[in-house]
Amino acid sequence: MATDSEEPYPSRFEMVRRLPGPQLQGAVTDMCGYRETISGHFRSVEYASLTVPLVISFAEPFAIGLGKNPGGNDRFASFAAGLFAGPVMIESFGGACCVQINFTPLGARRFFGQPMSELTDRMVGLDDVLGLEGNTLRERLGDARDWSARFAIAESFVAARLASTDPMQAEIGWAYDSIIASGGRTRVATLAGRLGWSRKHLARKFSDAVGVGPKTLSRIVRFNRALGLSRQDNSDWADIAADCGYADQAHLVREFRDLAGETPTAIAAG
Template sequence: MPAESEDGSRHEIPGLGRVEMVRRAPGPRLRGSVTDLCFYCETAPGRFRNVEYASLTVPLVISFAEPFAIGLGREPGDNDRFASFAAGLYAGPVVIESFGGACCVQVNFTPLGARRFFGLPMSELTDRMVGLDDVLGPEGIALRERLGDASDWTARFAIVEAFVAARLTEARETQAEIAWAYDRIIVSGGRIRVSSLADRLGWSRKHLLGKFSNAIGVGPKTLSRIVRFNRALGLSRQDKSDWADIAADCGYADQAHLVREFRDLAGKTPTTLAARP
């Protein structure tokens, strides 16, 4: 869910209605595993629509009001309703709609942080939304009740941050080899070859794919695609408008390759996406 304010003030969003949004950076115990925490609440009737593009965020959404309508790579249908859930990585656009009654706390994990927190193969969350009771069991249901009873967003942040920190403290560390391979993909901007990673680790590509998918939710090749896409999108929004240069800088074969990847991962052309705020 989008969240921009640090102070909890309400903001008008043109064409959408009235919402309260707060985003907070994680405390020291969560850094490296959580990118941010968000509070989102709709305060007036309306139809709210957001499209999120392929990213490295693994969200945990804890809702105490109406569910969201969510479609992976398409418009959501009548049966695509989700309230409290976790969602793994998805290499495509995600369409999210709500109708004036949504209210939730969202924790945005890094892929490796999510693996530690949930304690299950991240491939079980890939390309899907999984209910809170299925990923956290009775603990998750109790957390939702506590958050629903809390008086304001400050109290909710404190409750959820303490809950996440406790589970991370109890979790085993992620396999060092996978953490290293993940970091190399990020640092290289998605340009490092999978064969190079496997060779450095002394693993076969098949073994690397299995271990990586278990820990991250997607294979190293798919992760590299998402990293390259986000880097190219970032460059396009820094007034670097020559798409041929951006394609070369980000490791695409040519500009046509970049355009295909933008369509796959965002559902839009590069020019259309770069023009969006």
């Protein structure tokens, strides 16, 4: 059953999170309600991940830069964002309020009904991804009395769209799950061979279904596994590099710079 939980974040904002109900399992990882409660200029960095967010805003936009600090024209209110193999810099200014629905890549492909390559490395406005349905959803969410009501509206909307689409092609689902289960260590040539596809054909299928090729997906999976291991007690970077399939510790450092914008030790110190 889906549950709401309010987390102990600093008082400058409130965040309420809901886990997906059974109808959204495998397509949505969670939904969040976010509202800033004091004025200011706030900055955060999100590392490369497998989350495809749909942000529906009722107030001020965010400033967002892909792999860079956002500029004056990088303002986004309600939008969807595809996968990006790098850090995302986010700034807000004390007046943000939104619902964020976090999709898996394959869930996003079904929900949006368009190739995920059209969202890769981009923020795309709500009108362009959902049309009039998106505007109606935004109005309903904005008029709702509280976060619980907003989550119920959002979950019903997502479930209805998913029910009207076909399941993901079994071969792509298998290849995607294989990369996740291996921690990004499965060779692309091995996946293609088991499917009886060429590597080029597999890459095209992944571009449509996920937004990035299997090699890039594997990089993101390995990075996030290494990041998770680094947060355990007595973690050692050389051991983590070997465990996650990096050629050596220097390789791991380069990947962290590319996908997080920081070195492993800088992240650990933070």
